[in-house]
Amino acid sequence: MMTTKTARWLDLLAYLLQHRFAVTREQVFAQVRGYDGGGESARRKFERDKDELKKLGVEIESVAIANHAGNEPATGYRLAVAGIYLPYFELSEGPPRGAPYRWVARMTLTAGHLLVLDRATRLLAQQGDHPLASAAKAARRKLEFDLPLGADDVERVLGLPIPEEGRRALVIWQGALADRVTLRFRYYSMERDQDEELTVEPYGLFFQWSRWYGVGRVRGREGINVCRIDRIRAAGRLEPVEPVHLPDGFDVRAWAGRAPWELGEGPEVPVRVRFEFPESNSVRSRRLGRPVGEPADSGALLFEFSVRDRAAFLRWVLTFGDRARVIAPESVATALGALRRDVAALYDDGGG
Numbered sequence: 001m002m003t004t005k006t007a008r009w010l011d012l013l014a015y016l017l018q019h020r021f022a023v024t025r026e027q028v029f030a031q032v033r034g035y036d037g038g039g040e041s042a043r044r045k046f047e048r049d050k051d052e053l054k055k056l057g058v059e060i061e062s063v064a065i066a067n068h069a070g071n072e073p074a075t076g077y078r079l080a081v082a083g084i085y086l087p088y089f090e091l092s093e094g095p096p097r098g099a100p101y102r103w104v105a106r107m108t109l110t111a112g113h114l115l116v117l118d119r120a121t122r123l124l125a126q127q128g129d130h131p132l133a134s135a136a137k138a139a140r141r142k143l144e145f146d147l148p149l150g151a152d153d154v155e156r157v158l159g160l161p162i163p164e165e166g167r168r169a170l171v172i173w174q175g176a177l178a179d180r181v182t183l184r185f186r187y188y189s190m191e192r193d194q195d196e197e198l199t200v201e202p203y204g205l206f207f208q209w210s211r212w213y214g215v216g217r218v219r220g221r222e223g224i225n226v227c228r229i230d231r232i233r234a235a236g237r238l239e240p241v242e243p244v245h246l247p248d249g250f251d252v253r254a255w256a257g258r259a260p261w262e263l264g265e266g267p268e269v270p271v272r273v274r275f276e277f278p279e280s281n282s283v284r285s286r287r288l289g290r291p292v293g294e295p296a297d298s299g300a301l302l303f304e305f306s307v308r309d310r311a312a313f314l315r316w317v318l319t320f321g322d323r324a325r326v327i328a329p330e331s332v333a334t335a336l337g338a339l340r341r342d343v344a345a346l347y348d349d350g351g352g
Contacts, residue, residue: 009049011034090109125140162211165233166231172237182201183237185198185233186232201244202214264312269306
């Protein structure tokens with residue numbers, strides 16, 4: 001159960017966090033519960049609270065307020081930034097960024113430093129009974145927030161659950177690659193929202209974003225196509241067996257670096273999305289999309305994406321909530337709004 005003192009501390013910190021500039025005791029006493037009425041009693045309580053919070057590592061510093069008029073002395077109070085905010089990490093080799101956190105210290109790391117920190121914190125975090133395991137997990141969360149760490153590495157290693165038929169399809173695709181033979185299977189197309197019977201000449205296989213993808217030529221379609229393995233059903237080799245010949249210069253690695261929405265079956269559509277800070281930082285660090293122009297003073301940044309699988313792209317943008325806004329084309333912005341309403345409806349308890 002929360003004590004009266006703890007509640008007062010939280011209210012005080014919440015109030016101070018809302019103000020980048022110093023506030024007077026009069027303002028604190030008027031806005032924070034627990035100091036009601038002011039007076040000598042409230043002053044003593046405020047001083048005790050400051051001392052006790054400082055012992056916990058949260059310092060409320062006193063600063064002079066210039067040209068202040070009122071009954072209080074020209075003294076204001078604010079949270080000491082160094083005691084509240086961790087430094088803002090950035091890569092020395094990274095692209096130039098704006099300065100949305102002007103009052104927060106910055107720490108520049110090289111790619112080598114980041115690699116060492118990644119390995120060390122990951123190993124410690126995996127030691128559940130180690131006294132530093134929880135601290136390592138907290139450090140990773142901070143690093144992942146500012147820098148391209150963790151999520152990409154995890155996605156290279158950890159796969160999402162795959163149905164039994166998908167696991168069987170993975171084995172069959174691997175065997176067909178080794179033997180250079182054609183496959184036939186039933187495939188669920190997100191673009192068409194239906195199952196299709198496909199005959200495919202498999203060219204390669206890769207793993208990213210926690211899923212397996214097969215690259216090949218679908219008979220009856222132009223160019224090279226990508227299939228998500230977990231959407232394959234009833235896979236088997238085409239009978240009679242037909243050999244597969246790889247196109248000249250084919251390299252599956254050219255496909256492995258793409259985002260899921262770049263691997264769809266539809267035509268390539270440029271989509272522009274504005275991300276607020278710090279979400280813009282995360283998107284840029286993970287090298288998703290192409291930054292358009294320079295960051296705004298707030299740190300917000302416009303990105304352009306090449307989208308083939310609109311459903312996959314919208315599901316990804318949805319995870320950013322109102323921190324991401326589709327600027328163009330209007331049809332994609334409308335589709336995102338409809339998806340948001342559909343998801344909200346799923347969680348509507350009918351209570352109004």
